[in-house]
Amino acid sequence: MKKKIIAILQNVALLLYAFYAIFPLVWLIILSFKHDRDMFNTTFIFTPTLENYRALFSDGEYIGYFLDNIIVSFGAIALSIVVGVPAAYALARFDFKGRDGIAFTFLSFRFAPEILVVLPLFLLYQELGLYDTYVGLIWVFQVLSLPLLIWILRGYFEDISVEVENAARLDGYSWWQVFMKIVMPLIRPGLVASALLSLIFVWNNFTFSLLLAGQDVTTTTVAMLQYVASDTVHYGQMAGAVLISSLPIIILALSIQKHLVRGLSMGSVKG
């Protein structure tokens, strides 16, 4: 009997938290299908409409923010992969002087206060003409994605036994062939997962896009906030816009579930 009561109480506690965590998202979905005239009687009973979504996609504006976001995110991740994979391999495989110091330097950038990086960059970008450009944002976004990639991938490389590589070398393959044909396929799942996780971080970034861009290049987070600040607020459209900008990342997160723990803890917890 006592056990039963405890189990019930536990379920109640969990469901209460679940309500706190999930209800805003449920409400968001409901709002996005509500017509503006149904907004002010906050009930669950109304005739759903696709009007909000139609309005969102009727002009190219909203889609433009999305494209901007995709360009800068994918650019930053591509750059990080090209540079980060070899770096992670070197940090995992070679024993050389100052290795740990270098690795920690990379790591410390993960916790660099964003505003501190932004203030001088704002100045520098104005001088160099990088302000409000794709290149400028891509470059600053890899500040977020590179440390993440290097640290997570380093762990994946360390998981591969060096014997595998040595055996292939004995068979007469060059170092480069071994790396491309044996090592890379082995870490592919880890690479995909960490790239997608960095993508989530970059996609969600706000500070950099707010202060280093905003007119020509506007990412979704900045666009949403401007949308809220503008006085003619269509709540239904806003809910739809927020929902659509968050859906891709929720789907991404679900697709890399298995690697999430490892990625979020920068490879320190092998979940």
Add this chain to the structure above:
Amino acid sequence: MATEVYEKLEEEQLTNKVPLKIKMRPFIILGPAFLLTIGILIPFGMAIYFSLTNYSFKYADYVFVGLENWLSMFTSANFWHSVGVTLTYAGLATLIETLLGIGIALLLNRENFISRSLRIVLIFPLVIAPVIATIIWQLMTNNSVGIYSDWLRQLGISNFNWGADPSTALFTVLLIDAWVFTPFVTILVLAGLRSLPKAPFESAMIDGGSAWFTFKNLTLPMIMPMLIIAVLFRLMLSLQMFDIIFALTRGGPGDTLMTLPLTAYTEAFTYKELGVSLPFMLILWVFVYFLSHYIVKYWTYTQNKASGK
């Protein structure tokens, strides 16, 4: 053939007589990453330099003023208020998220339908951008269409103004911060719980240890490594929280939520005083740097312990 290759391999294990080409290999491979890193270091150097000048976005030229910005920061009431708000925010956010995160992880670790089905769903808020999360909560709590405000009104509470009222502003940002980041602690702790060995817990059951006794003496020490990492991560990032506060109140109402990042932002972009704003961020960076140094030390320690070095 094989012996030749093997000799070469032996050499590559970095003995003392390795040809320079091979010895340089790691540095060559690291080269591009280094270049990018140096690129990141430039802004840091600039930040320190400009904090010693009276640089302002209003004028083209500037002069070197030495430690003037630093001294005026340390003697201003604003700064100490800001430090207080920053520490309060980060401390409370970390505490709430840690306790709640552990509790939820323990509940999700049970084997029943509710726990199993909620395990993945509950991490959704974590991947939503903090700014977007703030907008969602504004939709929930605004005066005309906010369903939460409506429910409060039905409960007879009509003067609850969330972020707009100095007395509830901190509560509101913490509510949003906890909404986004509690799952972070939860999934790390849950991963720890799921990797625990079964045997000690079975013996504790047989010996009739209470649930609290088992948690305190078995579970907690075993999940400690994950927990410490989760806590320190949250602490470092909540000390720098900008997005949620900016999106909700811009640091207001008044100066209620003027944390160090918000103060630096306001000095630089509202008052156009870059030189004045930089020390606020630099001091935070020094603090966070020492914290991260501590993380790294702890990390190396746990990893070495795990690999039995």
